[in-house]
Amino acid sequence: MSVADVATATGVVVGRVDDVPPGEGRTFVAGGEQVAVFRLREGSLHATQAACPHAGGPLADGQTDVDVLVCPLHQYAYRWSDGASTSGAAPVRVFPVREVDGDLVVDV
Amino acid sequence: MRAVLGARLAGTSTLHLDDELDPRGRLVVVGNGMAGARFVEEVLERGGGEQFRITVFGDEPHGNYNRIMLSPVLAGESHEDDIVLNSHDWYCDNGIDLRAGVRVERVDTAAKQVHAADGSVTPYDHLVLATGSYSFIPPMAGVRRDDGELLPGVYGFRTIDETRAMLEATGRCTRAVVMGGGLLGLEAARALQGHGLQVELVHAMPWLMNAQLDAEAGAILKRSVEELGIGVHLDVLATEVLGSDHVEGVLLKDGRRLDCDLLVVAAGVRPHTDVAVRSGLEVERAIVVDDQLRTDDPDVYAIGECAQHRGSVYGLVAPAWEHARVLADVLTGTDPGAEYTGSRTATKLKVVGVDVAVMGINTPERDDDEFLVISEPRRGVHLSVVIRDDKLVGATLLGDTRKVAFLTQAFDRGAPLPEERIRLLVDLSDGVEEVGVADMPADSQVCNCNGVSKGDICGAVAGGCGSVGEVMDRTRAGKGCGSCKSLVKQIVEWAADGDLAEDPAASYYVPGIPMPKPELMRAIREHDLRSVSAVFAALAPGGKDDARSKMGLTSLLKMVWGSDYIPEKDAEFINDRVHGNIQRDGTFSVVPQMKGGVTTPAQLRRIADVAEKYEVPMVKVTGGQRIDLLGVRKEDLPAMWNDLGMPSGYAYGKSFRTVKTCVGSDFCRFGLDDSTQLGIDLETRFQGIESPAKMKLAVVGCPRNCAEAYVKDVGVVAVGNGRWEVYIGGAAGASVRKGDLLATVEGRDAVMTLAGRFMQYYRENANWLERTYDFVPRIGLERIKAVLLEDSEGICADLDAGIQRSVDAYTDPWGQDAKEAATPGQFRPALPLVALPKVPVR
Structure with a gap:
């Protein structure tokens, strides 16, 4: 990804990649909105809305794998690919997120 | 002419590929009943439609219907259209050539051709005989006319045509005799009685359903049948059918005469083997087949009631369907090595309005077979089980089949049985079950x-x-x-x-690693896997991680490796990441350690100060005799711990939680021993130890049980003179269970050792999230006693060393992470724009 690409996208720099430990999630504020950003151990980045659509649980405190994010309150799981719930809840919003020179850039 | 069941609409036709051009193998099935048609379905399900062109011969002109449902049809409870399984259209749609109403006469196994009554000759590559059974008509004078047909008014009960004929007859008949007190006879009797006929049931054996029930259960069933108004005549044969043009009655061997204008013969069935016999196949009681359902001709198979496998001939649908599955596996190549090794038959049915379930044997056969019977003749309930070597080998349930699901599982899969055998037959709990x-x-x-x-x-x-x-x-x-x-x-x-x-x-111990716990532990040690990510990389399918498995693996690795475990924060649940219990609004609860529930004024003062300083919304005394500070923001946790200066009480983990105590002998005038100190000692030794599910303990100074030791994962009760009872597997949470007495031991040290040994045994053998109240009954108290008290498996030294390793690995998480975060942003808010706490402030 080049700097030129970043300029054309509506990306917001929310923090540094190193702010998110491998396998965990952290919440940032981007454009007045809370966004939970996850860095999986295999290196991929994902971003979702911060509060669980089911009961408002803090998704950044959830556990993850390559397929899903699991909310810590009631274990509802959401697919990274489209934000859909695997257990019948409303979907979460997912946001494009990428790394640019160590920065976390989220399109909100 | 009577309608054809499951018939095609007029005018539809089928296109056939020219036989010569069709490269597919020729599969011919003789018999279109429960076995034959199911077999064809199984073949199609395996893509066999591509491999084979299939021809099915059916003696009856109908599509395939559910023979089991003929009784409700006769009773007028089901319409005959409802029992169609596969209509003619289905055969057509699947490209199957159904020759309904065409009887097969013989098979030329040398030329591999089937000769049918319509003169047709059908070549085959594979031939499946599913000819089923026919009604057995016992020899009685006058039952047949000179031409060999049954005397008018006499019916078998096997086909839809017979059922239709009987239904028709109910309109003009008033008195029926049913011969045969097996399932079919009883069903027929009940159905006819429902149509207003007066019904007498004649059974040659000493009790009803003698093939399934023992004498006592049979007697209870007889009462239930008689209460319906059906006359029952046992242990007597009918010798003659009276009437010249139409049945008028039957004569019994003891000289009695029963008048009737309808006679149903349901005296059992015999396998249809005449085609096999005429074709030179080996036939004993039925057509002899091997474990792949093959007859003595390598291209001819037999399934269902016409097959005899390892000496057994089955008259139930479940084995027939098993035959169909195995043979479909073999012929389609889905599993060329598939074998049928016999059926453990379990049936559940409703006969004359009475629920009946039978499986396996109905009486003990060996001296050491366990036999439990509950008989309530007045309620029409008779329940029995036969247990051999701790496995269920038979059960008979009459009048009450509530436990049938569990018993069937136990019978089919050899599932472990409850220690108290009576629980097999009745629920003793007060719960919803x-x-x-x-x-x-x-x-x-x-x-x-x-x-x-x-x-x-x-x-x-x-x-x-x-x-x-x-x-x-x-x-x-x-x-x-x-x-x-x-x-x-x-x-x-x-x-x-x-x-x-x-x-x-x-x-599996956890869903993401396809291994039971012992195998998983072996693999972890063998491959020296010390972190959760290493376990996934080495043991998960495709090396794929699984969010729902991480917490259980973390716990297991901590147990296996003690302080040599390599921690990974992302593999922990949030509670363990920040050492507090997450609340509904995303805040946390803080419970300082308070060993044995004993505190001091200084400690209370400090807790009060901290609660005020951090504006804790609620301070609550917990069920575990501690103090809970609820509604704490994540970012406040480290500073609070620091101000408290107390170790974590582990109120959030799947771990050793707390030891409740009573005031014991120091203050209580009834106390027999120093329960308070023993509770403190237990908590000091085992604090924070991770386990498959939480462990809550208690010690009480006398059997008054003020600290509820009888309902704890490990409960200790003083009984005087330095002796303590140790209970395990108790619970008073989502489940309520009194613990089982593991042993009565002498002295504090013996309690510490035994409690530690049990907890380690549980840690090593329980499934993830399996509480001791499930674990102890699953393993069985006797076995646990043998292992822990008599060292029957020679593992006590290992258990003691294992728990010691975890004791040695203990560090207070609050003392640790309060100084320095374990990962960047460990205590950062996860909902920074939400003002927390959202819980009400009290």
Whole structure:
């Protein structure tokens, strides 16, 4: 990804990649909105809305794998690919997120 | 002419590919009943339509119908259209050549051709005989006319045509005799009686349903039948059928005469073997087949009631369907090595309005067989089980089949049996399970945590979920506190009615690694896997990680490796990451350690100061005799711990939690021993030790049990003179269970050793999230006693060393992470724009 690409996208720099430990999630504020950003151990980045659509649980405190994010309150799981719930809840919003020179850039 | 059941609409026709051009093998099935048609379905399901062109011969002109349902048709409860399984259209749509109403006469096995009564000759590559059975008509004078046909008014009860004829006859007949007190005879008697006929039942054996029931159960069934107004005549043969043009009555061997204008003969069935005999195949009681259902001709097979396998001939549908599955596997090549090794037959049915379930043997056969009988003749209930070597080998349930789902599982799979055998037959708990799952209304809530009803669970089964695990995933039932899991399992089993895949995942320790716990522990040691990511990389399919497995693996690795475990924060649940219990608004609860529930004014003062400083919304005394500070923001945790200067009470983990105590002998005038100090000592030694599920303990100074030791995972009760009782597997949470007495031991040290040894045994052998109240009954108290008290497996030294390793690895997490965060942003808010706490401030 080049700097030129970043300029054309509506990306917001929310923090540094190193702010998110491998396998965990952290919440940032981007454009007045809370966004939970996850860095999986295999290196991929994902971003979702911060509060669980089911009961408002803090998704950044959830556990993850390559397929899903699991909310810590009631274990509802959401697919990274489209934000859909695997257990019948409303979907979460997912946001494009990428790394640019160590920065976390989220399109909100 | 009577209508053809499952007929095609007039004018439809079928296009056939020219035989010569068709490269597919020729599969011919003789018999279009329950076995033959199911076999064809199984073949099609395996893509066999591509491999074979299939021809099916059926003696009857109909499509395939459910013979089991003839009784409800005769009773007028079902319409005959409702029992069609596969109509003529179905055969047509699947490209199957159905020759309905064409009887096969013989098979030329040398030329591999089937000769039928219509003169046709059909070549085959594979031939399957599924000719079923016919009604046995016992020799009686006058039962047949000179031309060999049955005397008018006499009927077998085997086909839809016979059923139709009987239904028609009910309109003009008033008195019926049913010969045969087996299932079919009873069903016929009940159905005819329902049409207003006066019915007498004649049975040659000394009690009803003698093939399935013992004498006592048979006698109870007789009462139930007689109460319906059906006359029952046992242990007597009919010798003559009276009447010249139409039946007028039967003469019994003892000289009695029973008048009737309708006679139903349901005196058993005999395998249809004449085609096989004429074709030179080996026939004993039925057509002899091997474990691949093959006859003595390598291209001819036999399935269903006409087959004799390892000396057994089955008259039930379940074995026939097993035959169909195995043979379809073999012939389609889906599993060329598939074998049928016999059926353990279990049947559940309703006969004359009485629920009956039978499986295996009905009386003990060996001296050391256990035999439990509950007989309540007045209620028409008779229940019995036969147990051999701790396995269920037979059960008979008459009048009350609430326990049938569990018993069927135990019978089919050799599942472990409850220590108290009576629990096999009755529910002794006070819980919801006391209501049989069959009787529960569909809208009754099963999983209270996730609001899942019985109807939701049944819907998931109907929607294709084939295992308990799938149903739980789909509905979320049992995924909250887990206390309803066994009920969920029962309902799934009931709803699936035995058609349930064994869920291999049920034996896995965690869903993401396909291994039971012992195997997983071996692999972890063998490959020296010290972190959760290393376990996934080495042991998960495709090396794929799994969010729902991480917490269980973390716990297991900590146990296996002690301080040599390599921590990974992302593999921990949030509670363990920040050492507090997450609350509904995303705040946390803080519970300082308070060993044995004993505190001091200084400690209380400090807690009070901290609660005020951090504006803690609620301060609450817990059930575990500690003080809970609720509604704490994540970012405040380290500073609070620092201000408290007290170790973590582990009120959040799947771990050793707390030891409740009473005031024991120091103050209480009844106390027999120093329970308070022993509780403190236990908590000091075992604090923070991770386990498959939480462990709550208590020590009481006398059997008054003020600190509730009888309902703890480990409970210790002073009985005087330095002696202590140690109870295990108790609970007073989602489940309530009194613990089992493991041993009475002498002195404090013996308690510490035994408690530690039990906890380690539990840690090493329990499934993830399996509480001791499930674990102890699953393993069995006797076995646990043998292992822990007599060292029957020679592992006590290892258990003691294992628990010591974990004791040595203990560090206070608050003292640790308060100084320096374990990962960047460990205590950063996860909802920074939400003002917390949202919980009410008290």
